[in-house]
Amino acid sequence: MRREDFERLCRNWPFGRGHALAGAVLPLVRSHQAGRGGGKLPVIWIETCDSGDNNISFLNTAAPYVDQVFSGMIDLIYSNTFMAAQGADALALLQDALVRAGQGRRRYTLVVEGAIPLGGRGRYAVIAWTPSGPLTAYDAVRWLGKEAEYVVALGTCAAFGGPSAARPNPTESVGVGDVLDRTVINVSGCPVNPDWFVGTLAHLLLYGMPELDERGRPVLFYGSTVHRHCQRRSYFDQKVFAKRLGDRECMFSLGCAGPKTYADCPYRLWVDHVSWPVKANTPCIGCTNPDFPDGSTPFFAPLPEKAGQQGKAGQP
Numbered sequence: 001m002r003r004e005d006f007e008r009l010c011r012n013w014p015f016g017r018g019h020a021l022a023g024a025v026l027p028l029v030r031s032h033q034a035g036r037g038g039g040k041l042p043v044i045w046i047e048t049c050d051s052g053d054n055n056i057s058f059l060n061t062a063a064p065y066v067d068q069v070f071s072g073m074i075d076l077i078y079s080n081t082f083m084a085a086q087g088a089d090a091l092a093l094l095q096d097a098l099v100r101a102g103q104g105r106r107r108y109t110l111v112v113e114g115a116i117p118l119g120g121r122g123r124y125a126v127i128a129w130t131p132s133g134p135l136t137a138y139d140a141v142r143w144l145g146k147e148a149e150y151v152v153a154l155g156t157c158a159a160f161g162g163p164s165a166a167r168p169n170p171t172e173s174v175g176v177g178d179v180l181d182r183t184v185i186n187v188s189g190c191p192v193n194p195d196w197f198v199g200t201l202a203h204l205l206l207y208g209m210p211e212l213d214e215r216g217r218p219v220l221f222y223g224s225t226v227h228r229h230c231q232r233r234s235y236f237d238q239k240v241f242a243k244r245l246g247d248r249e250c251m252f253s254l255g256c257a258g259p260k261t262y263a264d265c266p267y268r269l270w271v272d273h274v275s276w277p278v279k280a281n282t283p284c285i286g287c288t289n290p291d292f293p294d295g296s297t298p299f300f301a302p303l304p305e306k307a308g309q310q311g312k313a314g315q316p
């Protein structure tokens with residue numbers, strides 16, 4: 001399958017019948033593994049400062065299902081959430097992966113879920129305790145980021161700091177791109193839609209780096225605003241606005257951040273493609289944005305009245 005066809009399939013899959021994408025992706029992965037000598041995508045997944053929402057959302061993946069991702073798509077070398085190893089055994093997996101990658105034997109994709117605290121010498125997020133002291137999230141990302149083939153920032157905390165970096169940001173948290181001098185693929189969202197993450201992994205495995213927007217997000221999922229495809233757009237165009245939650249009209253008046261938010265939620269939907277915030281009668285809060293959440297608050301104030309400032313490290 002050509003790369004353009006794969007990207008079209010990812011974009012259009014919510015409109016297809018049944019599990020068309022799963023049916024297409026898994027055979028593609030298998031033929032990739034068999035035909036070109038490629039294996040599964042080696043992944044190191046570390047969790048830093050976040051709420052764990054992204055790995056929970058990932059478990060909702062339906063195209064492919066989560067067991068198919070683990071058994072057929074990725075080789076999960078390390079994940080403090082999903083692996084069985086603990087303590088020194090878990091740390092040894094990281095060290096071994098790094099050595100092998102440094103020798104050019106097997107490069108991995110580093111997935112970082114959560115922001116990186118810089119305050120307190122990084123000790124607000126400790127990945128592991130080693131004989132030489134704590135391994136902070138900052139140290140781990142800098143250490144593992146050097147030899148990774150790709151780096152994926154999973155969720156808005158990892159991509160841009162997100163809620164972990166919201167004002168007053170006492171941990172001085174920042175996004176992964178702020179501590180690595182290399183391209184970081186920002187798969188933002190609070191949480192991330194599982195299609196955005198699994199689709200990005202599939203693209204890396206089959207075709208390499210996807211096209212990214214100016215914020216480092218894969219264009220095939222973040223290429224247009226929520227507002228552009230919203231089912232209530234005709235109300236907005238006619239300037240007919242909701243007065244209270246539950247009204248059927250456009251919720252710009254109730255703080256909807258859809259006009260400035262890039263994501264395909266209106267047609268991809270969530271929870272196995274069932275619903276999304278506006279369909280559930282609540283405004284989009286702009287969770288994929290670089291200035292989320294400070295730029296989205298107060299959540300129910302119209303866009304021009306929101307704070308519109310970022311809570312990055314060092315800002316009041």
Ligand code: SF4
Nearest residue numbers: 227230250251256258
């Ligand atoms: S509800 Fe939000 S996304 Fe939908 S049309 Fe209104 S402002 Fe745009």
